[in-house]
Amino acid sequence: DAGVIQSPRHEVTEMGQEVTLRCKPISGHDYLFWYRQTMMRGLELLIYFNNNVPIDDSGMPEDRFSAKMPNASFSTLKIQPSEPRDSAVYFCASSFFQGGSPLHFGNGTRLTVT
């Protein structure tokens, strides 16, 4: 399996622009997670899905952030409008249903908002 695939690897945009991050999970995994990583706050869970349904979005920082999972093989995280404080590395991860199953992370998207 190719693993979790994220695109783009790097995104540089100006404040106020819309940003869309994409993720393809590992085939057969039931859960999909979006994380944000910064030096100041470490790794933060933004939202996760089970069988394409959002289960917990309490980590989404504000209404500017939205995530969708239209099918089992694709998810997006959208920021509109973007702000400089959104600059971070965004990771997508997927896993099987069984408790204790490891998370498989993509290589992340490094977002820079100027």
Added chain:
Amino acid sequence: GNSVTQMEGPVTLSEEAFLTINCTYTATGYPSLFWYVQYPGEGLQLLLKATKADDKGSNKGFEATYRKETTSFHLEKGSVQVSDSAVYFCALSYAGNNRKLIWGLGTSLAVNP
């Protein structure tokens, strides 16, 4: 509430030195405990795990023992290599929602030849 505390880095060692990265946790019930590793420019990957007290997880020469009496899950390796340079994250999944991991802040390790 549930939390994970890791020793602050960065940790710098010479090749073949002994490594310990401390991790302690606070949790209700009986969480599962994990160590993940993040190599430069990559996502995190599971290094080892333990699901109940006194379990020892091991992988690639790394070990960690689930100590309920001290609420700890310290990561150890007897002889580190330059290729072990990475950031190491301790995490727990707590009873009631094992999909929502609680993460430590990570400990950066640099191994010099």
